Amino acid sequence: xxxxxxxxxxxxxxxAADNQTLEQADYFRVDPGxxxxxxxxxxxxxxxxxxxxxxxxxxxxxxxxxxxxxAHGVDVSRVLWTPHGRIGLWDx
Numbered sequence: 001x002x003x004x005x006x007x008x009x010x011x012x013x014x015x016a017a018d019n020q021t022l023e024q025a026d027y028f029r030v031d032p033g034x035x036x037x038x039x040x041x042x043x044x045x046x047x048x049x050x051x052x053x054x055x056x057x058x059x060x061x062x063x064x065x066x067x068x069x070x071a072h073g074v075d076v077s078r079v080l081w082t083p084h085g086r087i088g089l090w091d092x
Contacts, residue, residue: 002050002051004050008054011033011089012033016028037074
């Protein structure tokens with residue numbers, strides 16, 4: 001029995017090191033984020049049983065996204081995997 005199920009898009013955030021701009025940076029930290037997955041992660045960290053549903057491409061970035069969310073204890077077994085598609089990206 002789950003306490004919470006969220007449904008929605010999660011994007012990958014690219015953060016440059018040392019306060020550099022995108023144009024200056026050679027390396028980036030890559031983290032998933034989105035309102036729905038963030039809420040599921042936060043509540044899972046508080047001990048609630050949560051799941052997140054979305055559609056992800058079956059590629060390294062899709063697997064990274066699901067894996068990072070699952071690492072916080074969120075059930076990602078209901079993610080719909082597609083052979084095509086993209087993940088939204090943003091920089092910080």
